[in-house]
Amino acid sequence: MKKKKAATLEEAVSHLRDGATVLIGGFGYGGVPEHLIEGICGRGLRNLTIVNNNAGTGHTGIARLLEEGCVGKIICSFPFAAESVVFKDMYEAGKVDLEVVPQGTLAERMRNAGAGLGGFLTPTGVGTEIAEGKAELTVDGKRYIMEKPLRGDFALVKAFKVDPRGNLVYRKGARNFNPVMAMAADFTIAEVREEVPLGALDPEVIVTPSVYVDCYYVTG
Amino acid sequence: MKKKKAATLEEAVSHLRDGATVLIGGFGYGGVPEHLIEGICGRGLRNLTIVNNNAGTGHTGIARLLEEGCVGKIICSFPFAAESVVFKDMYEAGKVDLEVVPQGTLAERMRNAGAGLGGFLTPTGVGTEIAEGKAELTVDGKRYIMEKPLRGDFALVKAFKVDPRGNLVYRKGARNFNPVMAMAADFTIAEVREEVPLGALDPEVIVTPSVYVDCYYVTG
Amino acid sequence: MSQIVKIPQKQLLKRDQIAKRLAADLQGDWVVNIGIGIPTATLPFVPAERDVVFHSENGLIGMGPPPTREEDVDRDLMSAGKGPVTLIPGGAFVHHADSFSLARGGRLDCAVLGAFQVAANGDLANWKVKGASSGNIGGAMDIAVGAKQVFAIMTHVAKNGEAKIVENLTYPPTALGVVTRVYTDMAVLSVTPKGFVLEEVAPGLTAEEVQAASAARLILPDSLRTIAA
Amino acid sequence: MSQIVKIPQKQLLKRDQIAKRLAADLQGDWVVNIGIGIPTATLPFVPAERDVVFHSENGLIGMGPPPTREEDVDRDLMSAGKGPVTLIPGGAFVHHADSFSLARGGRLDCAVLGAFQVAANGDLANWKVKGASSGNIGGAMDIAVGAKQVFAIMTHVAKNGEAKIVENLTYPPTALGVVTRVYTDMAVLSVTPKGFVLEEVAPGLTAEEVQAASAARLILPDSLRTIAA
Numbered sequence: 001m002k003k004k005k006a007a008t009l010e011e012a013v014s015h016l017r018d019g020a021t022v023l024i025g026g027f028g029y030g031g032v033p034e035h036l037i038e039g040i041c042g043r044g045l046r047n048l049t050i051v052n053n054n055a056g057t058g059h060t061g062i063a064r065l066l067e068e069g070c071v072g073k074i075i076c077s078f079p080f081a082a083e084s085v086v087f088k089d090m091y092e093a094g095k096v097d098l099e100v101v102p103q104g105t106l107a108e109r110m111r112n113a114g115a116g117l118g119g120f121l122t123p124t125g126v127g128t129e130i131a132e133g134k135a136e137l138t139v140d141g142k143r144y145i146m147e148k149p150l151r152g153d154f155a156l157v158k159a160f161k162v163d164p165r166g167n168l169v170y171r172k173g174a175r176n177f178n179p180v181m182a183m184a185a186d187f188t189i190a191e192v193r194e195e196v197p198l199g200a201l202d203p204e205v206i207v208t209p210s211v212y213v214d215c216y217y218v219t220g
Numbered sequence: 221m222k223k224k225k226a227a228t229l230e231e232a233v234s235h236l237r238d239g240a241t242v243l244i245g246g247f248g249y250g251g252v253p254e255h256l257i258e259g260i261c262g263r264g265l266r267n268l269t270i271v272n273n274n275a276g277t278g279h280t281g282i283a284r285l286l287e288e289g290c291v292g293k294i295i296c297s298f299p300f301a302a303e304s305v306v307f308k309d310m311y312e313a314g315k316v317d318l319e320v321v322p323q324g325t326l327a328e329r330m331r332n333a334g335a336g337l338g339g340f341l342t343p344t345g346v347g348t349e350i351a352e353g354k355a356e357l358t359v360d361g362k363r364y365i366m367e368k369p370l371r372g373d374f375a376l377v378k379a380f381k382v383d384p385r386g387n388l389v390y391r392k393g394a395r396n397f398n399p400v401m402a403m404a405a406d407f408t409i410a411e412v413r414e415e416v417p418l419g420a421l422d423p424e425v426i427v428t429p430s431v432y433v434d435c436y437y438v439t440g
Numbered sequence: 441m442s443q444i445v446k447i448p449q450k451q452l453l454k455r456d457q458i459a460k461r462l463a464a465d466l467q468g469d470w471v472v473n474i475g476i477g478i479p480t481a482t483l484p485f486v487p488a489e490r491d492v493v494f495h496s497e498n499g500l501i502g503m504g505p506p507p508t509r510e511e512d513v514d515r516d517l518m519s520a521g522k523g524p525v526t527l528i529p530g531g532a533f534v535h536h537a538d539s540f541s542l543a544r545g546g547r548l549d550c551a552v553l554g555a556f557q558v559a560a561n562g563d564l565a566n567w568k569v570k571g572a573s574s575g576n577i578g579g580a581m582d583i584a585v586g587a588k589q590v591f592a593i594m595t596h597v598a599k600n601g602e603a604k605i606v607e608n609l610t611y612p613p614t615a616l617g618v619v620t621r622v623y624t625d626m627a628v629l630s631v632t633p634k635g636f637v638l639e640e641v642a643p644g645l646t647a648e649e650v651q652a653a654s655a656a657r658l659i660l661p662d663s664l665r666t667i668a669a
Numbered sequence: 670m671s672q673i674v675k676i677p678q679k680q681l682l683k684r685d686q687i688a689k690r691l692a693a694d695l696q697g698d699w700v701v702n703i704g705i706g707i708p709t710a711t712l713p714f715v716p717a718e719r720d721v722v723f724h725s726e727n728g729l730i731g732m733g734p735p736p737t738r739e740e741d742v743d744r745d746l747m748s749a750g751k752g753p754v755t756l757i758p759g760g761a762f763v764h765h766a767d768s769f770s771l772a773r774g775g776r777l778d779c780a781v782l783g784a785f786q787v788a789a790n791g792d793l794a795n796w797k798v799k800g801a802s803s804g805n806i807g808g809a810m811d812i813a814v815g816a817k818q819v820f821a822i823m824t825h826v827a828k829n830g831e832a833k834i835v836e837n838l839t840y841p842p843t844a845l846g847v848v849t850r851v852y853t854d855m856a857v858l859s860v861t862p863k864g865f866v867l868e869e870v871a872p873g874l875t876a877e878e879v880q881a882a883s884a885a886r887l888i889l890p891d892s893l894r895t896i897a898a
Contacts, residue, residue, distance in 0.1 A: 116773025
C-alpha cells in the first residue's frame with residue numbers, strides 16, 4: 001500500500017513551492033486545516049494563489065501568510081469580513097490581487113476541475129459584473145454564463161478520520177469545501193484528527209475516497 | 221412534516237403521465253426500483269422517454285414497458301446487451317427511438333440538471349460521432365464538447381433505508397445512478413427496503429437528502 | 441443616480457418586528473435559506489410546528505436553532521453567519537458543491553436575503569456598494585438566482601436618506617428579476633409584472649408616506665392592510 | 670478501408686496468456702479500471718501484493734476478486750460486467766457521477782480496454798461496428814479519455830482476417846490518441862509519437878510475421894524480446 005502518512009508537519013507541507021495555487025478548506029471555524037496552514041508559514045514561500053471562502057481572519061493562518069508576503073492573489077467569495085483586516089489593508093495598498101467568485105460558482109469550479117471537465121454554464125451572475133468577459137449562452141430560454149474549472153496544485157484539507165489508504169470522513173459542517181478541494185488538486189494533503197485501522201471506516205460513509213489523498217498528517 | 225410515504229404501490233406511481241421523461245436507477249441487478257417499474261406497467265402509459273444505463277433485459281421491467289408500447293425513446297449508454305432482446309427488435313423495426321450517451325456523460329448530464337446548471341464541457345466524445353452537432357471548444361489547449369443537462373419529469377430510484385423526511389441511504393454498488401437521478405427530476409419516487417424512525421439515520425451518512433425525495437414506497 | 445427620499449418622522453418597525461412579519465409568510469414544509477445579517481432575525485419567529493427546513497450554504501440541510509447550553513456549542517456546526525447552531529432530526533450534511541446544487545437546482549422554496557436596493561422588476565442589489573472596487577458576494581448570487589422566491593428584508597430607506605425601493609438599480613446587481621416580496625420597517629411589498637404592489641403598511645403610516653419614502657411607483661391594492669406588529 | 674492481413678499458421682497466445690502478460694505491467698499502487706469482456710481476464714493475474722486499486726464504473730473504488738463461496742455473493746456488489754465481486758478493505762462506494770469524475774479527472778493510472786482497432790496515433794475504436802446504426806458505448810469513452818494510460822487487449826487480427834492494428838481507424842473512434850500499449854495474441858506493442866513499436870513477440874513468432882498481421886508499420890526496437898508466456 002502506498003505510504004501516505006507524513007511523520008511530521010514539516011514533511012506534510014514540504015511539497016509546496018513558490019507560485020503554487022493552493023486550495024484551503026474550511027468555512028468559519030469548521031474544517032480549517034489550521035496545522036497545515038501554520039506549517040507553511042515561515043517557509044518563505046512567494047507568490048501563492050490562495051483559494052478559500054474568505055481572505056484570512058485576525059493575524060493567524062491565511063492572514064499570517066499574507067503578512068509574510070507569501071500570497072500574490074486570493075480567490076474567494078467573501079473577502080471583506082470584519083476580521084479580514086490584514087487582507088483589507090494589503091488589498092487597498094495594491095499588494096495582493098483579488099478574484100471574487102460567487103460561493104456556489106467557487107465550489108462548482110473546483111468540482112468541475114476535479115471531474116475532468118472544461119467548464120460549465122451557470123445562471124449565477126447573469127447580468128452582473130461577474131459576467132463581464134465571460135461567454136453568455138441561452139439554453140432552453142434561460143440565460144447562463146460560462147465558468148471555467150479551477151484546479152489547484154495543492155489542496156490543504158481538514159478531515160475527522162483517515163485510514164491508511166487515505167480515505168476521509170468529515171465531521172458535521174466541517175465538511176464544507178474540503179471534499180471538492182481534495183478532488184480538484186494535483187496533490188492533496190489532509191490534516192486529520194484521528195487515524196483508524198484499515199477496514200475500520202464503513203465503505204458506505206467515506207466521503208473522500210483514498211484516490212484523492214496524496215498525504216495525510218495526524219494531529220491527534 | 222410533509223407526508224411523503226405512499227400507502228400503496230399504485231399511489232406511489234399514480235403521478236406518472238403520458239409523454240413524461242422518467243429516470244430509472246440501477247446498474248445490472250443493483251439498485252433497480254423493480255417494484256416501481258412493475259407498478260407503472262399495465263397502466264397504458266404512452267410515449268415515455270426512459271433514461272437508464274441499459275435498454276431493458278428479458279421481458280420484465282423496462283423490457284415489459286417496451287412490449288406494452290409505453291416507450292417512445294430510450295436514452296442510455298449500453299443499449300445492445302445480449303439480454304436486451306425486446307429493445308433490439310423494436311429498435312430495428314423503428315418502433316422506438318434511441319439516444320446513446322457515454323455513461324459518464326449520462327450521469328453528469330443529470331447531475332448538471334439537478335445542480336441548476338445549463339451544460340458542461342467534457343473531453344468525452346471529442347472526435348467521435350458523439351460530438352456531431354455539438355459545440356466544440358478548446359480550453360487551455362484541451363478539446364471539449366458541450367453537453368446539455370438532462371432533466372427528468374420523474375425519477376424512480378431504489379434505496380436501502382428511508383426516514384420519514386425522505387432521507388435516503390443506499391447499499392454498496394446499488395447506489396450507482398440513483399443519487400444523481402433523485403437530484404435531477406421534478407418528482408422523485410423512491411422504492412425503499414426499510415423505513416427507520418426520524419433521527420435514526422446518521423446525518424453524516426445520508427446520501428440523498430430529504431429535499432430531493434417527493435414520495436417513497438416501502439417494499440419491506 | 442441615487443435618489444434622496446423622505447423618511448416619515450414616526451416610529452417605524454424595529455428589526456424584530458420586520459422579522460416577525462416575514463416569518464409569518466414562511467409556509468409549512470418549505471425549504472428556506474436564510475442569509476446573513478438581518479435575515480437571521482427571522483429564525484426565532486418561525487413556529488416550530490411549521491417544520492420549515494432551513495438550508496445553510498455551508499452544507500447543513502435542516503439547520504436548527506442555536507444551542508441553549510454553552511456546553512452544546514460545536515465549532516463544527518455553524519450557520520452561514522458563523523454563529524453556533526444545531527441540526528434538526530432528519531437533517532443532513534453535504535459538501536459545498538452539493539449544497540449549492542440544491543440552491544441553484546430549484547429546491548429552495550424561498551430565500552430570505554438582505555438588500556441595498558430592490559428594483560420594480562425584482563432586480564436585487566446586495567453585494568457591492570456603488571463605486572467600490574469589490575465587495576462580498578458570499579452565497580447570495582447563487583441563492584438569489586436559484587430560489588423559487590426571494591424575500592428581501594431591509595430598512596425601507598438607507599441611513600443616508602437614499603431610496604432602497606427603486607425603479608431601476610443604481611447599485612451593482614446581485615441577480616436579475618428574482619425578488620418576489622420585500623419586508624421593510626415601513627411596509628410589505630410584492631413584486632409583480634406591473635411593479636411594486638404595496639400590500640401592507642406599518643401601524644401609523646399612510647400609503648402616501650411609504651410612497652414618499654420610495655423611488656419607485658407603488659401600486660395600491662384594493663384594500664391596504666396594516667402590518668400586525 | 671479495412672485491410673485483410675496474414676495470420677501466421679502457428680500457435681498464438683491464448684486469452685489467459687495475453688491477460689497474464691498485461692497484468693505484469695500493472696504497477697504497484699496503481700488505480701486501474703478494467704473494462705468488460707476480455708480485459709476481465711487480467712484480474713486473476715495481478716499479484717495481491719501489488720495492491721492495485723481497481724475502479725469499477727458503477728461506483729466501486731477497490732473492487733476485489735469474486736467471492737469464493739456461493740453464500741457470499743451479493744447482488745448489490747458487482748463489476749461493470751455485472752459479475753459478482755467483493756470490496757477490498759479500505760474500498761469505498763460512490764455514485765455514478767462521482768465515479769466518472771474520478772475517471773475523467775485523471776485519477777486512473779491505467780485503463781484496460783478491449784478494442785476493435787488501434788491506430789498508430791493511439792486512436793481507439795471499440796464501441797461500434799462500421800456501418801451499424803448504433804452500438805454500446807458504456808463507460809469506455811469517458812474512461813479512455815480520462816485514464817493516464819490505456820492498455821488495449823485484443824486478438825491481433827479480427828476473426829474475418831481484418832487488421833486491428835492500423836495506420837488510421839476505419840471503425841468509428843471511441844477516443845483519440847489515448848492508447849499507450851497494446852497486448853495481443855501475437856505481440857506487445859507500445860504507441861509512440863513515431864507510431865507502433867514492436868516491444869515483444871509471442872514465442873515462436875517472428876517480427877516479420879507480426880508485421881504481416883498488421884496494417885500499420887511496426888518500428889523494431891534495438892532488442893526484440895519474447896513474451897514470457
